[in-house]
Amino acid sequence: MHLATITGCYHVPTIYEVAEKAGVSLSTVSRVLNGKASVNKALKERVDQAIKELNYRPNSVARSLANSRTDSVGLLVPELNVPFYGDLMQAVESTLRAHDKHVIMTAGRNCLETEKDAVDFLISRNCDALIMYSESLTDDYLLNLNQTKLPISLVNRNVDGLPEACFTLDNEKGGYLATRHLLELGHKNIAYISGPNNKVDACLRLKGHKRALIEAGIVGNPQLIFNGDYSEEDGAIGLLELMARDLPFSALVCANDWMASGAISCARELGMSLPQDLSIVGFDDIVFAHHVFPRLTTVSNPVADIAEMSARYILNKVYGQTNIVQQCFEPSLVVRESTINF
Amino acid sequence: MHLATITGCYHVPTIYEVAEKAGVSLSTVSRVLNGKASVNKALKERVDQAIKELNYRPNSVARSLANSRTDSVGLLVPELNVPFYGDLMQAVESTLRAHDKHVIMTAGRNCLETEKDAVDFLISRNCDALIMYSESLTDDYLLNLNQTKLPISLVNRNVDGLPEACFTLDNEKGGYLATRHLLELGHKNIAYISGPNNKVDACLRLKGHKRALIEAGIVGNPQLIFNGDYSEEDGAIGLLELMARDLPFSALVCANDWMASGAISCARELGMSLPQDLSIVGFDDIVFAHHVFPRLTTVSNPVADIAEMSARYILNKVYGQTNIVQQCFEPSLVVRESTINF
DNA sequence: TGAATTTAGGAAACCGCTTTCCCAAAGACA
DNA sequence: TGTCTTTGGGAAAGCGGTTTCCTAAATTCA
Numbered sequence: 001m002h003l004a005t006i007t008g009c010y011h012v013p014t015i016y017e018v019a020e021k022a023g024v025s026l027s028t029v030s031r032v033l034n035g036k037a038s039v040n041k042a043l044k045e046r047v048d049q050a051i052k053e054l055n056y057r058p059n060s061v062a063r064s065l066a067n068s069r070t071d072s073v074g075l076l077v078p079e080l081n082v083p084f085y086g087d088l089m090q091a092v093e094s095t096l097r098a099h100d101k102h103v104i105m106t107a108g109r110n111c112l113e114t115e116k117d118a119v120d121f122l123i124s125r126n127c128d129a130l131i132m133y134s135e136s137l138t139d140d141y142l143l144n145l146n147q148t149k150l151p152i153s154l155v156n157r158n159v160d161g162l163p164e165a166c167f168t169l170d171n172e173k174g175g176y177l178a179t180r181h182l183l184e185l186g187h188k189n190i191a192y193i194s195g196p197n198n199k200v201d202a203c204l205r206l207k208g209h210k211r212a213l214i215e216a217g218i219v220g221n222p223q224l225i226f227n228g229d230y231s232e233e234d235g236a237i238g239l240l241e242l243m244a245r246d247l248p249f250s251a252l253v254c255a256n257d258w259m260a261s262g263a264i265s266c267a268r269e270l271g272m273s274l275p276q277d278l279s280i281v282g283f284d285d286i287v288f289a290h291h292v293f294p295r296l297t298t299v300s301n302p303v304a305d306i307a308e309m310s311a312r313y314i315l316n317k318v319y320g321q322t323n324i325v326q327q328c329f330e331p332s333l334v335v336r337e338s339t340i341n342f
Numbered sequence: 343m344h345l346a347t348i349t350g351c352y353h354v355p356t357i358y359e360v361a362e363k364a365g366v367s368l369s370t371v372s373r374v375l376n377g378k379a380s381v382n383k384a385l386k387e388r389v390d391q392a393i394k395e396l397n398y399r400p401n402s403v404a405r406s407l408a409n410s411r412t413d414s415v416g417l418l419v420p421e422l423n424v425p426f427y428g429d430l431m432q433a434v435e436s437t438l439r440a441h442d443k444h445v446i447m448t449a450g451r452n453c454l455e456t457e458k459d460a461v462d463f464l465i466s467r468n469c470d471a472l473i474m475y476s477e478s479l480t481d482d483y484l485l486n487l488n489q490t491k492l493p494i495s496l497v498n499r500n501v502d503g504l505p506e507a508c509f510t511l512d513n514e515k516g517g518y519l520a521t522r523h524l525l526e527l528g529h530k531n532i533a534y535i536s537g538p539n540n541k542v543d544a545c546l547r548l549k550g551h552k553r554a555l556i557e558a559g560i561v562g563n564p565q566l567i568f569n570g571d572y573s574e575e576d577g578a579i580g581l582l583e584l585m586a587r588d589l590p591f592s593a594l595v596c597a598n599d600w601m602a603s604g605a606i607s608c609a610r611e612l613g614m615s616l617p618q619d620l621s622i623v624g625f626d627d628i629v630f631a632h633h634v635f636p637r638l639t640t641v642s643n644p645v646a647d648i649a650e651m652s653a654r655y656i657l658n659k660v661y662g663q664t665n666i667v668q669q670c671f672e673p674s675l676v677v678r679e680s681t682i683n684f
Numbered sequence: 685t686g687a688a689t690t691t692a693g694g695a696a697a698c699c700g701c702t703t704t705c706c707c708a709a710a711g712a713c714a
Numbered sequence: 715t716g717t718c719t720t721t722g723g724g725a726a727a728g729c730g731g732t733t734t735c736c737t738a739a740a741t742t743c744a
Contacts, residue, residue, distance in 0.1 A: 014730060025693045030732065040691070061406045061468055062730030065699045070403060080435055081428030083629070090423040093447065102467055104444050105435065125444055126403055261633055268635075287425070291603055293610075293635035356700060367723045372702065382721070404700035407729045 013054040022050035033058060064126070073314055074122030075105045076115065076132040083287040084303060085133065088155065091304040092131060095311040099319065101128075112136040123150065129314045131155065131307075135199070151317045153310040155303075156201060167310045167327055171201045174299040174331035175208025178253045178281045181297070181333055183216045186342035187251040187279060191224045193238035193263065195255040202230070205255045205283060223247055228259050235262025243270075250279065250342050257282035257289050257298055264292055264338070279339040295336035302329050355396040364392035375400060406468070415656055416464030417447045418457065418474040425629040426645060427475065430497065433646040434473060437653040441661065443470075454478040465492065471656045473497065473649075477541070493659045495652040497645075498543060509652045509669055513543045516641040516673035517550025520595045520623045523639070523675055525558045528684035529593040529621060533566045535580035535605065537597040544572070547597045547625060565589055570601050577604025585612075592621065592684050599624035599631050599640055606634055606680070621681040637678035644671050 019029045024043055031039050032047045039047075050056070064070045075092055077085040093103050104125055106118035115136050122130055129151040134142070139159045146152050146162060154166045182190050192209050195202025206225070213220045223245050228234035235254055239262075242249070254260035260282030267278055274280065274294050282289060282298035289296040312323040361371045366385055373381050374389045381389075392398070406412045417434055419427040435445050446467055448460035457478050464472055471493040476484070481501045488494050488504060500508045524532050534551050537544025548567070555562045565587050570576035577596055581604075584591070596602035602624030609620055616622065616636050624631060624640035631638040654665040 015732095016730085026731095027694080027733090028692060031692085034732080038691075043692080057466055059407075059468070059730050060466060061403060061412060062699090063732075064403045065401075065407050065701090066730080066732040068699070079428075079432070081425065081432040083423065083425050083428070086421075086423030086425065086428050089447075090421070090449065093422055093449065097448070097463065102446050102463070105431075105447055106439070107432065107435065121439065121444070124399055124402060126401065288630035288633045291630045291633050357702095358700085368701095369703090369724080370722060373722085376702080380721075385722080401700050404729090405702075407731090408700080408702040410729070 012059075013056045015056070015058065018047065018050045018054060018056050021054060022046040069128055070126045071101045072125065072127050073101055073103050073311075073318075074119075074125065074127035074130045075103045076108050076118050076122070076130065076134060077105065078108050078110050078133060078135055080105060080107050084284060084301075087304045088133060088307040091307040092311045095308045096315070099315055099321070101315075101319070103131075108134060108136065110135045116141075119145070129153065129318045131310050131314060133157075151314060153313050153317075155307055155310050158200070164325075164327070165313065167306050167313070167329075169201070169301055169303075169306060169329050169331055171204035171331075172208040172211070174283060174301070175205035175253075175255075176212045177208070177331060177333045178205075178283060178299050179209045179212035180215075181335070182251040182253065182279060182281060182339065183212060183218075185251075185279065185339060188218065188342070189224070189247070189249040189251070191226070191242045191249040191252045193226045193228045193235060193242075193252065193254045193259050195228060195230045195259075197227060199230075202255055209253055221247065224249055228255065230256050230258060232258045232262040235259030235264075236266035237262075239263040239266045251281075251339070252278055253281045253283075255283055257284050257286045257296060260296055260298070260338075261288070261292050264294075264296075275338050275340040279342075281339060285334050289334075290336060292338075294338045297336045297339040298334050299331045300334050301331060305329055354401075355398045357398070357400065360389065360392045360396060360398050363396060364388040411470055412468045413443045414467065414469050415443055415445050415653075415660075416461075416467065416469035416472045417445045418450050418460050418464070418472065418476060419447065420450050420452050420475060420477055422447060422449050426626060426643075429646045430475060430649040433649040434653045437650050438657070441657055441663070443657075443661070445473075450476060450478065452477045458483075461487070471495065471660045473652050473656060475499075493656060495655050495659075497649055497652050500542070506667075506669070507655065509648050509655070509671075511543070511643055511645075511648060511671050511673055513546035513673075514550040514553070516625060516643070517547035517595075517597075518554045519550070519673060519675045520547075520625060520641050521551045521554035522557075523677070524593040524595065524621060524623060524681065525554060525560075527593075527621065527681060530560065530684070531566070531589070531591040531593070533568070533584045533591040533594045535568045535570045535577060535584070535594065535596045535601050537570060537572045537601075539569060541572075544597055551595055563589065566591055570597065572598050572600060574600045574604040577601030577606075578608035579604075581605040581608045593623070593681070594620060595623045595625075597625055599626045599628045599638060602638055602640070602680075603630070603634050606636075606638075617680050617682040621684075623681060627676050631676075632678060634680075636680045639678045639681040640676050641673045642676050643673060647671055 015029050019026045029047055032044050073096055079085055089105055096103050108115035108118055115134055131153045133155045142159050143161050152165055156168055158166045158168055194206045197203055210220055226238035226242050228238045254263055260280055263280060267274055272278055282296045285298045285300040289298050306329050309326055313325050315321040316323055357371050361368045371389055374386050415438055421427055431447055438445050450457035450460055457476055473495045475497045484501050485503050494507055496508045498510055500510055536548045539545055552562055568580035568584050570580045596605055602622055605622060609616055614620055624638045627640045627642040631640050648671050651668055655667050657663040658665055
């Protein structure tokens with residue numbers, strides 16, 4: 001018989017007390033709780049009754065120790081306070097909690113060391129699996145991690161060797177859609193502010209842009225492309241630089257909404273009227289895309305759906321569920337007021 | 343001697359193996375790890391060496407079970423994907439992780455049942471403490487929770503009976519600052535769109551507004567106040583309703599930035615030019631406040647500072663730290679371009 | 685009616701670490 | 715030299731469950 005434990009003025013019941021109260025054995029209570037073996041109906045009811053009366057909850061720590069599973073999943077995102085990743089976190093959390101798993105969220109800050117620290121931290125917490133939106137970790141690192149037998153799931157990243165763990169947006173198609181929209185509006189000279197070219201998604205978006213141009217029989221001019229870093233400032237800097245190159249353009253595609261926002265502010269400060277003087281398209285459809293003026297035409301990124309799918313993959317892989325999984329998601333164009341006929 | 347445990351192809355070392363490798367006893371390793379008793383320097387080095395060579399990490403689950411502490415803190419916020427709460431989560435997470443605690447984040451959705459579920463969930467996870475930004479739980483519920491000996495910390499809420507656990511903004515002063523700013527610009531007729539009057543912060547902001555008017559010798563007209571619900575739509579609806587009342591006003595205070603944004607969009611659709619036709623002030627200084635056009639003059643809410651302080655309080659209370667704690671924070675006015683002289 | 689199958693109880697090992705108790709060895713001090 | 719204080723070892727209990735093994739009783743089936 002275990003001694004009663006007093007925590008403050010409240011007593012936390014153990015499984016032994018449930019067994020005693022129900023007048024059954026320990027094994028029986030455990031069988032009822034885990035439903036792994038059949039139990040006489042009357043006995044089961046007595047156990048359930050005792051659980052209710054004692055307000056018993058199995059101690060999750062003890063349970064974790066016994067079956068070496070914590071029912072927790074680590075999540076790595078670049079930032080906790082950026083709306084885009086907020087959608088991701090929200091999707092992952094609600095999907096996993098619906099199955100009684102909890103998620104431990106950490107920020108990677110687009111920094112290799114910080115990301116590694118975060119992963120170490122999550123491992124030290126004995127997470128059952130990791131979901132990562134990593135910007136800095138190398139493919140090799142991720143492959144090693146995977147061989148550790150710690151299941152991982154990657155959002156917005158394709159790593160050779162992890163075919164089923166990667167969940168992505170079709171970025172190339174997104175870039176294509178943005179530029180095709182402008183072409184359809186009659187624009188011929190289209191400038192482009194890209195994301196950093198060491199990021200795969202940025203390269204794919206640019207690739208899509210180029211494909212649309214080629215398809216329309218237009219020869220792309222490298223001088224109409226500015227290489228930005230996804231930041232709002234680089235949107236402004238990019239626009240100034242492009243204009244300084246003295247080539248005409250009536251439309252601008254930005255590889256994300258932040259740069260589009262920066263370009264819009266800059267254009268207004270230059271006295272341009274939008275969208276008459278310049279049509280602008282963004283990418284991601286983040287929350288403030290319809291707060292900028294004019295409301296931003298952009299490419300939607302269903303990051304919540306992608307994130308949910310990555311969580312379902314983990315549920316399948318680690319917790320024996322059998323959800324249907326889709327790896328690649330389609331972007332779509334959201335037309336608002338920042339683009340207009342040429 | 344414990345048997346070696348094979349997980350996949352990797353072996354996770356235990357404290358016993360560290361002891362064996364270092365040629366010392368179990369107790370010594372534990373003493374080194376927890377630093378609670380002095381250990382011979384040479385021995386300590388041998389232990390550290392063994393830990394390094396084996397790449398040993400103490401199993402946090404076993405440790406939790408043994409000392410009934412999980413080193414985890416539950417966090418309840420209204421939404422995981424709203425920038426304002428993102429700042430809060432970010433502050434709490436980084437403060438706690440710096441001390442090797444992890445946080446489990448849950449969303450309350452401004453719904454009593456959801457908030458209770460979230461709290462139950464966090465309790466079932468054996469959190470050492472709870473930090474809450476609760477919108478729906480009653481004071482009584484919170485007081486009960488606290489008596490459970492589960493330490494709690496409240497952000498943006500004052501509960502009688504929990505004098506030291508509450509961390510808030512001086513909302514009344516914020517409301518006062520917003521309106522005084524407009525008065526100083528020469529406005530006499532100032533409309534106000536309030537937050538829901540069952541929320542204390544909303545009431546306090548309104549109270550501050552009224553105090554500023556009185557101080558300026560202006561008799562407030564109840565007809566110039568619209569009772570909103572903090573949503574963007576209610577900002578638009580509020581403006582329309584106020585204008586329909588056919589009383590002149592040259593300035594508008596909104597009790598948060600969302601409603602200010604709604605009012606701005608609405609005003610523009612009505613063909614008003616801002617800020618010439620109407621000066622608008624918001625509240626909270628959320629991330630997109632400088633993305634709206636004109637850039638929003640608003641009252642800053644240092645939610646990250648407040649959240650960090652609530653985390654420090656928990657560090658003190660539960661983990662024996664001794665940070666200095668401040669309970670109430672001052673708002674400040676951020677003047678941008680949405681307000682202009684009358 | 686007898687044999688085979690379920691069903692439940694009791695005991696014990698185990699998960700990996702913390703903590704306590706007691707004892708032996710070594711160093712400090714008078 | 716003898717006593718007092720550190721320091722470290724060894725053993726064992728405990729945290730609260732899960733799981734396995736064995737046995738006894740109850741039920742089913744031929």
